[in-house]
Amino acid sequence: MALKENMTVLELIEEMGKSGVLGAGKIEKATKLLAKAINDKETAVFLSITGPIVPGGLRRTISDLIKKGYVDVIITSGANITHDLVEAFGGHHYRGYEKDDEALFEEGIGRIGDLYTKSEDFELFEKKIIEILDDITSETSKFNIRELLTRIGEMVDDEESILRNAALNNVPIYAPGLIDSMLGLQLWMYTQTNNLNLDAVGDMHQLSDIVFSSEKVAAVILGGGLPKHYALASNLLRGGVDQAIQITMDRSETGSLSGAPLEEAKSWAKAKAGSDLVTVIGDVTIIFPLIMAGAIDILNKNRPD
Numbered sequence: 686m687a688l689k690e691n692m693t694v695l696e697l698i699e700e701m702g703k704s705g706v707l708g709a710g711k712i713e714k715a716t717k718l719l720a721k722a723i724n725d726k727e728t729a730v731f732l733s734i735t736g737p738i739v740p741g742g743l744r745r746t747i748s749d750l751i752k753k754g755y756v757d758v759i760i761t762s763g764a765n766i767t768h769d770l771v772e773a774f775g776g777h778h779y780r781g782y783e784k785d786d787e788a789l790f791e792e793g794i795g796r797i798g799d800l801y802t803k804s805e806d807f808e809l810f811e812k813k814i815i816e817i818l819d820d821i822t823s824e825t826s827k828f829n830i831r832e833l834l835t836r837i838g839e840m841v842d843d844e845e846s847i848l849r850n851a852a853l854n855n856v857p858i859y860a861p862g863l864i865d866s867m868l869g870l871q872l873w874m875y876t877q878t879n880n881l882n883l884d885a886v887g888d889m890h891q892l893s894d895i896v897f898s899s900e901k902v903a904a905v906i907l908g909g910g911l912p913k914h915y916a917l918a919s920n921l922l923r924g925g926v927d928q929a930i931q932i933t934m935d936r937s938e939t940g941s942l943s944g945a946p947l948e949e950a951k952s953w954a955k956a957k958a959g960s961d962l963v964t965v966i967g968d969v970t971i972i973f974p975l976i977m978a979g980a981i982d983i984l985n986k987n988r989p990d
Contacts, residue, residue: 694975695982708966715930715963716976720983722903722928723755729899731926733916734761735908737797739768740778741970744845746977751850758895759851759858760912763866766834766848766858767810770868773843774813776806807867814871818881826880829887834858857895859888862911892919903928907969909935909943917955925956931964932972 686700686709695716702713722728738747738761750756768778779801782794789796793804814837821836828836838852851858863869863883875881896902896919904916904926913931920926935944947964950956965972 693982694978698975698979711963711965712972712976715932715965716979717983718903718928718930718961718963719905719976720980720987722905723980724984724987725901727900728903728927729757729895729901730755731758731760731902731904731916731919732756733904733906733908733912734759734765735910735912736762736969737764737768737800738907738969739765739772739847740797740800740802743970743973744769744772744847746974747847748845748850750977751847751854751856754854756856757899758892759847759856760916761858761860762910762912763860763863763869766860766863767866767868769847770814770837770841771802771806771810773841773846773849774809776803776809778802810867811871814868815875818872818875818879822879822881827882827884829884829891830861830863831857831859831888831891833883834860857891859892859915861885861888861915889919893922896920896923901927904930906931906933906947907973909933909941909945914942917950917953921953921955925950925954926960927957928961929956929963930976931962932967932969933964934966934968 686704688700689696698713698716701709704710705713722730732747732750734747738744772778780799782789782796782801783799786796789801795802795804817837817840820840834848835852835857838846838848841849843849848858864873872881872883902920902923904920906913906916906929917926929947929950931947933943935941937944937946947956947962951958951960956962
């Protein structure tokens with residue numbers, strides 16, 4: 686692998702590809718597959734997001750992909766939606782509070798690895814989300830989850846918000862585990878004194894329409910968990926996805942979905958026979974920006990003048 690001065694990201698990835706093996710080879714393959722999926726107008730790109738993607742620094746990355754039209758569907762956890770709204774409402778995520786966790790609790794600070802949140806930011810989040818819910822339920826009280834997230838996104842005033850950019854660019858966001866989050870808790874509390882009805886099954890009507898109207902589907906899976914399964918299982922009735930990239934640090938030995946190799950999905954008809962699949966083992970916050978930057982470079986080079 687030849688390292689040169691002033692190498693571009695793509696040049697580095699291409700050097701990795703010359704080895705063609707282990708993680709380096711998989712990064713090069715994933716980069717080319719991602720560029721191919723985005724460039725193919727007949728392919729719908731499903732982006733599955735779990736883990737602390739927003740507080741981990743990829744909030745603007747995801748928003749930029751939406752703005753560029755590189756993503757057709759987003760499936761994510763309620764936690765990432767919550768963290769997106771925390772920042773949209775003026776809160777932040779922090780570094781440098783390296784103290785005992787019990788001491789952090791006493792100071793109103795929550796920890797996610799080596800990044801931190803403040804209770805005062807979540808108090809602001811609670812206040813703002815209630816104001817939005819009051820506004821949108823004044824017209825109707827029944828939504829499916831996708832509709833609710835779209836309406837919230839339309840009312841967010843932050844150019845880097847994932848929800849806002851998705852709403853503005855007609856990219857649906859699905860969050861099947863929404864209730865398992867701070868936003869979900871606020872929704873439950875809101876229903877104690879207000880009329881709000883969420884129809885989770887209603888999401889599948891719309892999502893299945895997207896699946897069946899797409900010539901091909903490529904799943905880009907960041908982490909695992911429920912969003913990974915929802916992205917793959919929603920394509921089961923069409924025989925599975927045509928392409929998929931998975932970035933995970935989970936292992937397959939325990940039989941967990943998060944660590945399951947993508948090839949296993951073929952046995953469930955969640956990935957088609959002959960589908961193009963790549964699993965890259967590693968930290969999403971490192972690997973996804975790397976392969977995304979390489980894929981964008983490929984797209985720019987192939988764009989007609």
